[in-house]
Amino acid sequence: MPETHTDALVGRQDEIRRLDALLQAARESRGGALVLRGEAGIGKSVLLRHLDEAAAGFLVMRASGAEFETELPFAALHQLLAPVTDGLTALPAPHRKALEIAFGLDTGTPDPFLVGVASLGLLVETVRERPLLCVVDDAQWLDQASAKALAFLARRVSAESIALVFAVREPSRLPELDELPSRSLQGLGEKDARALLAAAIRAPLDERVRDRILAEARGNPLALVELPRTAGLAGMAGGFAQPDSVPAVIEQSFRSRLELLPPAARLLVTVAAADPIGDPGLLWRAAELLGIDAAAAAESAPLVEFGTRIRFSHPLARSAAYRAAAPEERRRAHEALAAVTDPVTDPDRRAWHRAQASAGPDEQVAAELEASATRARERGGVAAAAAFLERSAALTIGPVQRTERVLAAVEAKLSVGDFDTAAELLTTVATDDPGQDARADLLRGRLSFVRRRGDEGPTKYLLRAAARLAATNPAWSRECYLDAIEMGVLLGGLDHVVDAVRQAPPTGGPVAGGPVAGAAAVLAGLTSLVGDGHRAAGEILRPVVGDAGHEVWARRPSLGFMVATELWNRDTMYGIATRAVAAGRESGSFHALPIGLAMQAAATAHAGDFGTAMELISEEEAIADATGAAPLVYPRLHLAALRGRREEAAELFASVDHRMTLSVQWATAVLGNGLADYPAALKAAKQAVEYGAVGTSSLALPELVEAAVRCGESEVAAAALASLQERTQAGRHAWGLGVEAYARALVTEDESAYEEAIGLLDDSALIVYRARAQLLYGEWLRRQGRRRDARSELRAAHEVLSDLGLEAFAERAAGELRATGEQARSRTSKASDQLTMQEVHIARLVADGATSKEVAAKLFLSPRTVDAHLRNIFRKLGLTSRRQLRDLPDIR
Secondary structure, rough: OOOOOOOOOOHHHHHHHHHHHHHHHHHOOOOOOEEEEOOOOOHHHHHHHHHHHHHHEEEEEEEOOOOOOOOOOHHHHHHHHHHHHHHHHHOOHHHHHHHHOOHHHHHOOOOOOHHHHHHHHHHHEEEEOOOOEEEEEEEHHHHHHHHHHHHHHOOOOOOOOOOEEEEEEOOOOOOOOOOEEOOOOOOOEEEHHHHHHHOOOOOOOOHHHHHHHHHHHHHHHHHHHHHHHHHHHHHHHHHHHHHOOOHHHHHHHHHHOOOOOOHHHHHHHHHHHHHHOHHHHHHHHHHOOOOOOOHHHHHHOOEEEEEEOEEEOHHHHHHHHHHHHHHHHHHHHHHHHHHHOOOOOHHHHHHHHHHHHHHOHHHHHHHHHHHHHHHHOOOOOOOHHHHHHHHHHOOOOOOHHHHHHHHHHHHHHHHOOHHHHHHHHHHOOOOOHHHHHHHHHHHHHHHHHHHHHOOOHHHHHHHHHHHHHHOHHHHHHHHHHHHHHHHHHHHOOOHHHHHHHHOOOOOOOOOOOOOOHHHHHHHHHHHHHHHHHHHHHHHHHHHHHOOOOOOHHHHHHHHHHHHHHOOOOOOHHHHHHHHHHHHHHOOOOOHHHHHHHHHHHHHHHHOOHHHHHHHHHHEEEHHHHHHHOOOOOOOHHHHHHHHHHHHHHHHHHEEEEEEEEHHHHHHHHHHHHHOHHHHHHHHHHHHHHHHOOOOOHHHHHHHHHHHHOOOOOHHHHHHHHHHHHHHHHHOOOHHHHHHHHHHHHHHHHHHHHHHHHHHHHHHHHHHHHHHHHHHHHHHHHOOOOHHHHHHHHHHHHHHHHHHHOOOOOOOOOHOOOOHHOOOOOOOOOOOHHOOOOHHHHHHHHOOOOOOOOOHHHHOOOOHHHHHHHHHHHHHHHHOOOHHHOOHHHHHO
């Protein structure tokens, strides 16, 4: 195959040093990744060839994205790992099964990040003998499932002898690789460009011709070589008409050579370009079907290497060959490829080729694509499902069926973040069916939520969908109204939503005077909450809020958690969170599980179990890191506020964006009360309460009572107490009633209210609030001059607060004890105090008997990385073995 450009690495010394350093680090078990970025022809392929030559002693594994394979899930990952799939048997059964499903060797739905962990395990097994280099070319065309898995791998090899290098043509829309180390290749400087041109064209050049080539190429190495081939040196000297971009110049050069081919050779090259697999057997069978003498045609075809795999000399050569073909030739190529593709082993690729061969609507092909979408979704290829459904809808004849497929495609597009295409598809929906209209509005609401978080758009569409369904499907209509209320709780604007719900026509709810249940009860209760207040709403909501296992909360755990918080029902808060975690683990949903973990961490922190809270937060953050999502910050805010470490908390509060303002204000109020900085607590609590957010404002009320009393603002304290009483009486749970009792004691100075609070809070899950009640009671007793009684309460409060780790409140109790004439015992430092959250999590898992491999799988790390963390843990705690860690009581 003729070379299209010189292999000289002119002007790329910095990039070569960076690649060589990456290889050397991998040899020393300090793995890493690098993304080479740049326009077509800028030199990425040449650098990859250098990398091959420099990787002496490495096992080199390669994959290449293909423009026509972006819809097939895990295609590139399968290509990369194909040489080592024999090692699947060494993996744990769940990991092995995840990869087998991803690669189409088994049926089921793969957990995408279990696929990532399994891929990491497979590579770790491979590098036991020698270091590994993974090269991924044309990464801009990776299918999304592979891109996620490979990005995950790239972030997890820092303790392994593995190097990953990606070559990405810019511009690229592949966010999965954006956070990896990268190097953007720029055009060559004039000196280097002249040197490359001189090496590529050894014939004497007129200076004006040389200057024209240099000006047109703009430092692009491949363009420097291809420009003279496109127009000839005479053309350049006479004023060559430049295409719009450098890639266009290069592609035009490739096209000009293809135009000289005989028809049979051109058709063979078109078939090769239409088949991204590069399987020669498939190509020869398709050629035979088309009546092409493949051997003869291949001899005269430039730009293509017909070997054990069909390869083009450059990615632009493939796209040039495909685009240069007439539409009818492309359809013939895809039709032949479909005919020779096995419908049993590769039905999706066959369906895709058939779709590309269709010149107009074809219901049979549309149905095949819909079936392919179902299979792709089951394998975790939501992006593939979206592409199949979009094409299926375009080929569908019947308007009702076409709308169904368009709506399914929109849902899939939203799931993969292709919001522009989703919006464009929604504009094509035209139907008289109320159900389809409602589904379209629900999808518009989702789109509005993700695009413009915080405006009225999401609730507007949800309310419109509910109104459309009121007459034909009242149960679904109620669900839509409830979804709108949940959105109002999450985003604000709840009053506006409730007004719309009140003005809506009846939705076939329960008979007047009869019991209200399920979604209808929550809808009625939250509507009443806004319009009639907590006492009236409590009568409706209490039975549902008292049942953490109710199905309505299974569908909307976040709403249930906030309503339970609003009514001070700790059991339901924790129960909903626990159920959400269990459901997330069972489904493998890395959208649902982090939400459950965050809720459970917050509820656990309020119970004083900070070690478990840190473990849950660490797991949620591990998932966020693995998926590239932002971690949920609010459980960390709850933990920081309760622990009361001023500097750590202040740093965290300052790092949180504006969307968490209310949580930060509540946390600031708790921290201020713990530190006895009552003016700061008063200001923050007022702001949190005035906004009136469901859940947060309720938690802020007792903080406002305490701070207002200490600051002498009795009217503010009395008003906050009245609001708190409305909520706790509506919930009628020991947590709320106990907190209300000590808040009432602060305002009224009624000693029996303190005693009532301590009695109501006598539960291990409420120990934090019992200790705070004892602290407040002890402070009151000391101010009454009853030092002996005060010491008893303050001593008990200090011991609990100190043991749990509520450091600010414990220090406040110690100060009060000193004021009574008694010295508080010094707090014994816990092992977990010296560790990061992730280290606490690893230490607890290991202390419970988990192996490094088991910890690695849970936290999406490599075993070597876990071992490195363990060494840090041992160093910090002065330990030398896992046995000593298991014997350390403070760690669990």
